[in-house]
Amino acid sequence: MMQVTSTFGSWLTLIVAAPLGWWVGWWLFGVVGGGVANLITGGDASTAATLIMPALLFLTVQAAAGRARQLEWLGILRGYGLGLLTIVAVALVLGIVGGIGLRLGQGLKATLGSFAFLGNFLMVAADTLIIFLPLIGGIVGAFALASLAGTLSENMLRRLGTSVGARIFSIVMALLAGAILFSLVVAFVVWLYQLNNPAYYLGTAAAIGAIIFGLMAVVVSPDRPMPTGMIIYYASRTVLNTLRSIEPLIMAIVFVVWVGIGPFAGVLALTLHTIASLGKLYSEQVENIAEGPLEAVTATGANRLQTIIYAVMPQIVPPYIAFTIYRWDINVRMSTIIGFAGGGGIGFLLQQNLNLLKYRQASVQMIAIAIVVATLDYVSAKIREKIV
Numbered sequence: 001m002m003q004v005t006s007t008f009g010s011w012l013t014l015i016v017a018a019p020l021g022w023w024v025g026w027w028l029f030g031v032v033g034g035g036v037a038n039l040i041t042g043g044d045a046s047t048a049a050t051l052i053m054p055a056l057l058f059l060t061v062q063a064a065a066g067r068a069r070q071l072e073w074l075g076i077l078r079g080y081g082l083g084l085l086t087i088v089a090v091a092l093v094l095g096i097v098g099g100i101g102l103r104l105g106q107g108l109k110a111t112l113g114s115f116a117f118l119g120n121f122l123m124v125a126a127d128t129l130i131i132f133l134p135l136i137g138g139i140v141g142a143f144a145l146a147s148l149a150g151t152l153s154e155n156m157l158r159r160l161g162t163s164v165g166a167r168i169f170s171i172v173m174a175l176l177a178g179a180i181l182f183s184l185v186v187a188f189v190v191w192l193y194q195l196n197n198p199a200y201y202l203g204t205a206a207a208i209g210a211i212i213f214g215l216m217a218v219v220v221s222p223d224r225p226m227p228t229g230m231i232i233y234y235a236s237r238t239v240l241n242t243l244r245s246i247e248p249l250i251m252a253i254v255f256v257v258w259v260g261i262g263p264f265a266g267v268l269a270l271t272l273h274t275i276a277s278l279g280k281l282y283s284e285q286v287e288n289i290a291e292g293p294l295e296a297v298t299a300t301g302a303n304r305l306q307t308i309i310y311a312v313m314p315q316i317v318p319p320y321i322a323f324t325i326y327r328w329d330i331n332v333r334m335s336t337i338i339g340f341a342g343g344g345g346i347g348f349l350l351q352q353n354l355n356l357l358k359y360r361q362a363s364v365q366m367i368a369i370a371i372v373v374a375t376l377d378y379v380s381a382k383i384r385e386k387i388v
Helices: 006-041 043-069 072-111 115-130 133-160 164-193 197-219 229-245 248-259 263-287 289-299 304-340 345-355 359-387
Strands: none
Touching: 006 072, 006 115, 006 133, 006 164, 043 115, 072 115, 072 133, 115 133, 115 263, 133 164, 164 197, 197 304, 229 263, 248 263, 263 304, 289 304, 304 345, 304 359, 345 359
């Protein structure tokens, strides 16, 4: 990853395209996925109509692919069109899963009686998925559009070389990238500190960023290689290390203040800390893979994607499964502590009974926690034996 480089011009294009892709993905997943989820929760007829959408989209993709094979001039656009349809299909599927989970959870909560907590759990999980749909779309859109823009600009700059056109393109992209990057940073500061007159701060930041990046574009050659992989590597590690340094209990307190007392705050705290912890474990596993399979696959003339599939994936999938199951076991135990901070669940009920001096009920809940933890430990051990 750290050896990945890109030209200075394509690096600037990536900075410009990523925020635009974030906005498009946020809007697309919010409208498509959220709209589908709302349709499913609306009634049986809308549910049936929504479930037909992926089939119609699949037929559209097949027809478009067949037509593109017949017309050579559509060959280039075919891949981009299929990629866009795939993203829309992902939004549809996630919206359908969230909507069905919400309706199913409501039905189970109304019919299970003493086990209504199962329906409530399903409702919370589905509602969390629906809430995070725009965020998922923003991440997907940012990566997709940035990758597309970077690839196109890379090919264009290679053809232009060191001509005047390449220099002009680099300067224009530098002005836009500097203005966007500095504006985003200052916008976060303005939101965090609730500063007055945000337009003044954003305009000043955009002007300063455009000047700095414009001067860089004048000095730096458009085809100069930039350490893109190293920048992404250290930026992602910094974010994960920052999140991992905050204990889940502190996160739960923050989320309780933000979204209120209940299981949703606990889910957010555990999810965020789990992402940071697993990200650290996953990255270290990738860094420690054997070089032999990589060299063997590369010697056959395989490209980067084929190398990842045939040399990297077989080495990291078993540890990934083991790490994920282990983290799941940790989250089950941690959920009790999260409940003491207002994160919902049995921990919250245990705290209430202890405060009300209801020690008999509290002892039963402690026994239930021990049984659940022991059962899940046994189940996770069996899963590791079968899979890993």
